[in-house]
Amino acid sequence: MNLTDLMTAIRGGLVVSCQAGPAHPLRDTATIRRLAEAAVLGGATAVRCGGVGGLADIRAVADAVTVPVVGLTKRGDSGVFITPTVADALEVLAAGAGVVATDATARPRPDGASLQDTVRAVHDAGGLVMADVSTVAEGVAAAACGADLIATTLSGYTSYSTQLTGPDIALVRELTAELPAVPVVAEGRYHRPEHVRQALDAGAAAVVVGTAITDPAWITSRFAEVTDR
Numbered sequence: 001m002n003l004t005d006l007m008t009a010i011r012g013g014l015v016v017s018c019q020a021g022p023a024h025p026l027r028d029t030a031t032i033r034r035l036a037e038a039a040v041l042g043g044a045t046a047v048r049c050g051g052v053g054g055l056a057d058i059r060a061v062a063d064a065v066t067v068p069v070v071g072l073t074k075r076g077d078s079g080v081f082i083t084p085t086v087a088d089a090l091e092v093l094a095a096g097a098g099v100v101a102t103d104a105t106a107r108p109r110p111d112g113a114s115l116q117d118t119v120r121a122v123h124d125a126g127g128l129v130m131a132d133v134s135t136v137a138e139g140v141a142a143a144a145c146g147a148d149l150i151a152t153t154l155s156g157y158t159s160y161s162t163q164l165t166g167p168d169i170a171l172v173r174e175l176t177a178e179l180p181a182v183p184v185v186a187e188g189r190y191h192r193p194e195h196v197r198q199a200l201d202a203g204a205a206a207v208v209v210g211t212a213i214t215d216p217a218w219i220t221s222r223f224a225e226v227t228d229r
């Protein structure tokens with residue numbers, strides 16, 4: 001997939017992250033595939049998937065939808081855990097994703113490769129890279145390494161980044177100002193349609209929403225918390 005085609009498909013649109021954690025009742029590849037199909041029916045311009053469901057989820061979703069697929073694997077939940085190695089990135093592509101999401105912080109990667117090595121390997125294999133960052137400096141560095149898109153995914157998930165309960169729209173604004181030529185994707189804690197609109201108005205090329213669309217346990221808890229029980 002090339003960046004022009006990807007941006008034609010997703011610019012200004014919603015990307016739905018279809019993932020479920022290891023102990024979640026929806027942690028089942030066939031269920032994730034149906035979630036992705038439902039998201040596309042509702043207007044998702046792309047699907048982000050994989051995570052703990054790994055390559056099986058990516059394969060199932062890529063077979064089921066015609067929109068672009070952003071794939072990732074997860075190894076653990078601390079340090080560099082989103083598609084951390086070059087081998088992981090190439091497996092994500094081989095599973096059917098056109099875009100590989102990978103941790104693009106400056107922290108050491110488990111295979112000792114640099115982000116630049118990882119980007120080059122994905123490009124050589126015909127894929128694109130979505131760089132998951134937590135700060136402006138990481139986004140600028142990732143763009144310099146050749147990442148195709150910069151996503152705010154890790155804001156609040158590194159010890160040194162801004163810790164917010166809601167989305168980090170300021171980071172979207174700062175990244176788009178620093179990197180006018182690189183698509184910036186807003187991601188992380190977008191829980192309301194107004195947040196999505198605010199991110200697009202702040203310059204985001206697209207917005208990823210996960211939990212608020214695909215986790216009925218989380219959605220239920222939002223209703224339950226205003227009840228008397």
Ligand SMILES: CC(=O)N[C@H](C=O)[C@@H](O)[C@H](O)[C@H](O)COP(=O)(O)O
Nearest residue numbers: 017153157188189190209210211212
């Ligand atoms: C930090 C991390 O591991 N983020 C993951 C990245 O793929 C997913 O667990 C998130 O659900 C995704 O980023 C979408 O965010 P939210 O579910 O908040 O809309």
